[in-house]
Amino acid sequence: MYFYSDNCGPMHPNVRAALLAADEGFMPSYGNDPIMDEVRDQIRDLFGAPDAAVYLVATGTAANALGLATITKPWDTVFCTSLAHINVDECNAPEFYTGGAKLSLVGSGDKMTPEALEQRITGYGTGNVHTSQRGPVQITQVTEMGRLYTLGELRALTDVARAYGLPTFMDGARFANAMAALGCTAREMTVDAGIDALSFGGTKNGCAGVEAVVFFEPDHAWEFELRRKRGAHLVSKHRYLSAQMQGYLAEDTWLKAGAQANANAARLTAGLRGVVGLEFVEEPEANMIFATLPRHAHQTLKAGGAEYGLWGDLEGDPDERVMMRLVCDWSITHAMIDEFLDLARGLT
Known part of the structure; x- marks a missing residue:
């Protein structure tokens, strides 16, 4: 992931x-x-x-x-x-x-x-x-x-x-x-x-x-x-x-790869809309997603093997909201996306 x-x-x-x-x-x-x-x-x-x-x-x-x-x-x-x-x-x-x-x-x-x-x-x-x-x-x-x-x-x-x-x-x-x-x-x-x-x-x-x-x-x-x-x-x-x-x-490899990266991000975005506590910072328009979650949610995602950018420390107030960046490229698979979404949907 x-x-x-x-x-x-x-x-x-x-x-x-x-x-x-x-x-x-x-x-x-x-x-x-x-x-x-x-x-x-x-x-x-x-x-x-x-x-x-x-x-x-x-x-x-x-x-x-x-x-x-x-x-x-x-x-x-x-x-x-x-x-x-x-x-x-x-x-x-x-x-x-x-x-x-x-x-x-x-x-x-x-x-x-x-x-x-x-x-x-x-x-x-x-x-x-x-x-x-x-x-x-x-x-x-x-x-x-x-x-x-x-x-x-x-x-x-x-x-x-x-x-x-x-x-x-x-x-x-x-x-x-x-x-x-x-x-x-x-x-x-x-x-x-x-x-x-x-x-x-x-x-x-x-x-x-x-x-x-x-x-x-x-x-x-x-x-x-x-x-x-x-x-x-x-x-x-x-x-x-x-x-x-x-x-x-x-x-047109370059354009097809860009379109695939965008499509991967769109699939990920659609799934994230159902994650409790997640708030989008900006509406995703291409292949990058910026959102916030409480710190304890990031701890769970990271412990589950998810790799993504985090604008803040993993340790601290568990309820403080911390921004994340998720980026999709052409090679991200649906299985990888779905595995991440299953983990995210299990957040409490």
């Missing part, structure tokens, strides 16, 4: 097969492999962006930090939510790779509104050498609390950014989950919505460790290549990144 994180799941068989197929003979290094040529064309076709610059890195931190750094000057500030991954989970990597750009937090939750964004942007005047300069807007889709921005919400935010001449970067670590949930195309959720650059996630959705960084206008391509090399994220045996992405894209 493992619901700790979609980072913890196995490789998808299609990804594994592509890796094994690539592990033969010799290929050019540093991204010059023929597999990468195929991957680049596939991603351009997927997003309907024939001129997009496409690169691969091994980690989400590298994708977000290097991607943002490429469109951020050291004296800029990046506008993001207080719960944004770049604010709470990257150990200041964005600040490091941008050369000191700061983060300006918009709102107090996982989603920003156009009104709050504009208010934060206008808080920084122009032409004042003593203050940070206005920089990119960063949006996470799916959000850190498992919620979605609709296409209209994305467009409203990017309209504000563009009104002030600012680019928008999307953290798409769970891009497949969002797209499957919204039932839209990749282009509709990015180019048509006004997104300028994107980290397109693979690791959380069936890959061993690969993320794509996509710039829909290629102006920043050379700078990103330099930053990736200088930042020690240009992989020598790049074909193993390329092969993962090749298997991920083949036969």
Whole structure:
């Protein structure tokens, strides 16, 4: 019963097969492999962006930090939510790779509104050498609390950014989950919505460790290549990144895996609605579930073998409510879900 994180799941068989197929003979290094040529064309076709610059890195931190750094000057500030991954989970990597750009937090939750964004942007005047300069807007889709921005919400935010001449970067670590949930195309959720650059996630959705960084206008391509090399994220045996992405894209594996993860979470959510004492923090919209239970209930679930995230200590007041995070990936089985639900329904 493992619901700790979609980072913890196995490789998808299609990804594994592509890796094994690539592990033969010799290929050019540093991204010059023929597999990468195929991957680049596939991603351009997927997003309907024939001129997009496409690169691969091994980690989400590298994708977000290097991607943002490429469109951020050291004296800029990046506008993001207080719960944004770049604010709470990257150990200041964005600040490091941008050369000191700061983060300006918009709102107090996982989603920003156009009104709050504009208010934060206008808080920084122009032409004042003593203050940070206005920089990119960063949006996470799916959000850190498992919620979605609709296409209209994305467009409203990017309209504000563009009104002030600012680019928008999307953290798409769970891009497949969002797209499957919204039932839209990749282009509709990015180019048509006004997104300028994107980290397109693979690791959380069936890959061993690969993320794509996509710039829909290629102006920043050379700078990103330099930053990736200088930042020690240009992989020598790049074909193993390329092969993962090749298997991920083949036969819409990425989208099917995201949809399966969402379906698993929906099954789990439906069962949890009957658990006495459980309260949802947010209505689940993709593959993450946030809910609270009394501490004694968590003690019972953990003792029964359930693995999931816990926002608080397991020891303490047994009646205090503690938040949990349950994450489903494509590989979670119905049997695993049902076993957890049987255990949860037995809580008293």
